[in-house]
Amino acid sequence: MLIHADFSQRALVTPDQHEWTPSPMAGVERVMLDRVGEEKARATSLVRYAPDSHFARHLHPGGEEILVLSGVFSDEHGHYPAGWYLRNPPGSAHQPFSVEGTTIFVKLWQMQPSDSHTVRIDTNDAAAWQRQNGREVCPLFSSETEQVCLQRLAPGQTVVAASANGAELLVLDGSVAMAGQPCAPGSWLRLPEGDAPSITASAQGATVYLKTGHLSRTALTTSSALKA
Template identity: 65%
Template sequence: MLINADFTLPAVVAPHEYQWVASPQAGVERVMLDRVGAEKARATSIVRYAPNSFFPSHQHPGGEEILVLSGTFSDEGADYPAGWYLRNPPGSSHRPSSAEGTTIFVKLQQMPDSEHHRVRINTRDPSNWHRQGSREVCPLFADDSEQVSLHRLGANELLYNKLLQGFELLVLEGSVTADGQTYEIGSWLRLPAGQHLDVVAGKQGTTVYLKIGHLVHPEVEV
């Protein structure tokens, strides 16, 4: 299965374009944002768990990155309400579930074998945010190939005024404008390395998930 699988091209999925697809497990469905592969795939998705749903224990040979968008996500005996950021390194396994129901942003099989550490960050904790100029930033992860963070921008503020080495963005609060189009909460944008796009916060400001650097030489097996 190939969905937005050419990483040299821009890709956008707005909430009104969401197509919810049932997973193999009852009560769990997903919106496929990009995907290369069948059930075990390099994938970026919005995943929704109905109350009292779960996935059987399984491994993630290429790792897993999660941002909890709503509800409470449970993993290996711990509960993570909305705002928690998780990274499970390559080779890890778990039995994810949700008692009350949850929606999460998930990236699968996109980590190098050299990544070994679990990450757990509560982005709703003010102590995890730092002022950078006129904005607030919550760092989530950084290595030689990618940087992941949340950015809280004021009204009409430009996300970046320099050429990034590609980026992936999910609108978490407010809205952004890019290339004359407005993107509301839940919009996902991916811009390849070597291209520039002005992304500006809406009139009420915005909070976005931002990943940069990972699209310079994406390792994608087709």
């Protein structure tokens, strides 16, 4: 299965384009934002758990990154309400579930083989935020190949995505505009190497998830080799 699989091209999925499809587990649906592969895939998705639904215990050979968007996401390691950021490194395993229901943003098979970091950050904690370049930033992860953060933007502020190696953005609150294209909450954008359009917060401001540096040819080749 190939969905937005040409990483040399810009990709944009707005909420009106979300197509929820069943997963192999009852009560769990997903919107596939990009995907290379079938069930074992390099994938970026929105995943929705109905109340009292679960996924079978499984391995993450290529790692897993999660941002909880609503409800409470759980596994045998803990319970994570909306706003929690999780990283499960390559080789980790868990059995996720949700009692009340949840929607999460998930990235699979996109970590480097050397990434051994387990990360748990509550982005609702004011102490997790700092002031950078005139805006509030919540750093989530940083390595030689990727930088991940949340940014809170005042009206008219631009997203700081200073990377020649591609960027990816999910609008969490408020809205932004990219080259005149409005992007409401739930909009997902992926920018290839060298593509740096102006992305500006609307009149109500915006909060966005931002990942940069991970779409270089070297990083993509390495994560593909891990999956092989």
